[in-house]
Amino acid sequence: MKPPRSKRLSAFRPQIARLERRLFLKQGLSLGALSLLSGCTLKDDDAVDRLLIALSRFNDKMQAALFDPSKLAPTYTEAEITTPFPFNAYYEEKDIPRIDGESYRLQLSGLIADKRPWSLSELRALPQSSQITRLVCVEGWSAIGNWRGVAFRHFLERIGADLTARYVGFKCADKYYSSIDMPSALHPQTLLALDFTDAKYGYPLRLRLPTKLGFKNPKFIGEIFVTNDYPGGYWEDKGYNWFSGS
Amino acid sequence: MVGGADKPKTIHPLFVRVTHWVNAFAIFVMVLSGWRIYNASPIFGFEFPKDFTLGGWLAGALAWHFAAMWLLALNGFAYLAYGLVSGHFRRSFLPISLRGAFDDVFLAMRGLLHHAPGRYNAAQRVSYIAVILAVIVAILSGLAIWKPVQLQTLTAALGGYEAARRVHFFAMAAIVAFLVVHIGLAVSVKGILAAMFTGRAEAPR
Numbered sequence A: 001m002k003p004p005r006s007k008r009l010s011a012f013r014p015q016i017a018r019l020e021r022r023l024f025l026k027q028g029l030s031l032g033a034l035s036l037l038s039g040c041t042l043k044d045d046d047a048v049d050r051l052l053i054a055l056s057r058f059n060d061k062m063q064a065a066l067f068d069p070s071k072l073a074p075t076y077t078e079a080e081i082t083t084p085f086p087f088n089a090y091y092e093e094k095d096i097p098r099i100d101g102e103s104y105r106l107q108l109s110g111l112i113a114d115k116r117p118w119s120l121s122e123l124r125a126l127p128q129s130s131q132i133t134r135l136v137c138v139e140g141w142s143a144i145g146n147w148r149g150v151a152f153r154h155f156l157e158r159i160g161a162d163l164t165a166r167y168v169g170f171k172c173a174d175k176y177y178s179s180i181d182m183p184s185a186l187h188p189q190t191l192l193a194l195d196f197t198d199a200k201y202g203y204p205l206r207l208r209l210p211t212k213l214g215f216k217n218p219k220f221i222g223e224i225f226v227t228n229d230y231p232g233g234y235w236e237d238k239g240y241n242w243f244s245g246s
Numbered sequence B: 001m002v003g004g005a006d007k008p009k010t011i012h013p014l015f016v017r018v019t020h021w022v023n024a025f026a027i028f029v030m031v032l033s034g035w036r037i038y039n040a041s042p043i044f045g046f047e048f049p050k051d052f053t054l055g056g057w058l059a060g061a062l063a064w065h066f067a068a069m070w071l072l073a074l075n076g077f078a079y080l081a082y083g084l085v086s087g088h089f090r091r092s093f094l095p096i097s098l099r100g101a102f103d104d105v106f107l108a109m110r111g112l113l114h115h116a117p118g119r120y121n122a123a124q125r126v127s128y129i130a131v132i133l134a135v136i137v138a139i140l141s142g143l144a145i146w147k148p149v150q151l152q153t154l155t156a157a158l159g160g161y162e163a164a165r166r167v168h169f170f171a172m173a174a175i176v177a178f179l180v181v182h183i184g185l186a187v188s189v190k191g192i193l194a195a196m197f198t199g200r201a202e203a204p205r
């Protein structure tokens, strides 16, 4: 199997995801229902891709069911922190966005009562907490790091986000984007991190949640939105499993 | 039904044959996609040749791996339940004797081991039980690295995330080592491969 196949897989993922969500409410995950779509967007030889996509959506559901909102990720001591912490992004380290902290404003949109933008000093005025946890990358490696910032749950409550909505999405200054489920957003260890080892890991603001793989921890966040429409993500749209819980 | 001399008898129950071939398919998908996943971040100083992997790139390999894992686990569970409840394991795998297994291996190497249809020799018994255990270890260590937070007790029991990754790798290596010998013998010892499909031993000539 050569890359083009996987590219096709990614190209149809959002459509499938949307259709599948609608159908799932009514009749559960059925491959027959998915194949109804094949006439309009999918190629004939894509039966295997469709099966894999359907199973990836099924795995989203299994992981959501397995997710225990009160189960805490193991924490580590300062001596166990990995140094240097690996830099990982879809671009090279020299291409990280340079953001001016003074003029930075976090934008809010979607199902949020108070959409007023936030400056860094306002975010720093909120209660801060820190965690030393293991970041597990989808590639298999892992590293222990230290992150400090605002409990995301506290922030979401503070801005009057609709906590019954399904997704929280992130748009980043490096053109990266991602989204997580609301229960994971509300997990006690999910942080809107302001302090970490180096600016290259996401200055001025990144998400840190030890309950998901590394690529679900967006860096250089510019905007946060709350929605019921599946927002996908940079890697998710290319074929990585969306839930990707740890 | 009384089996006459020319009446072929069933040596592999249908349930065993079906679960065996489903398992073989699932294992091949798991191993070949697993090699591609390994290549994304090799633990040891080598990579698997790309042409012997499944999935094209990391996301495709993960999609295969996380799809076939259900087939592997459900089919494996059915096989284990059948083997235990029906008495198939007791009849076919017991008694086991490590000494007997060594003796059989030496006999086989000198070309003196006779394969009696419908009866596993001591070396087969030991290796089948070993590979079943290796698959179980692969599944458990796989769960440990898939969900190191939700299943953290399991991950900790295997020595933590990084140790569990290595356990997972060695379980794969044990399965592949078994397969090299297993497939080698299956295609070289006359008549046994067909019997794993039809269930029937060839009538003795």
Ligand code: HEM
Pocket: B016, B020, B023, B024, B027, B028, B092, B118, B120, B124, B128, B129, B131, B132, B135, B175, B179, B182, B183, B186, B187, B192, B193, B194, B195, B196
């Ligand atoms: C193309 C791949 C495979 C071939 C050609 C093959 C062939 C065979 C054959 C011919 C037998 C019967 C041996 C006899 O009658 O003496 C057998 C039994 C068995 N094989 Fe395989 N096999 C394959 C893959 C696998 C895999 C992937 C596993 C496990 C990881 C496996 C595990 C077993 C076990 C446990 C038995 C004993 C089954 C029982 O009676 O419960 N095989 N295989």
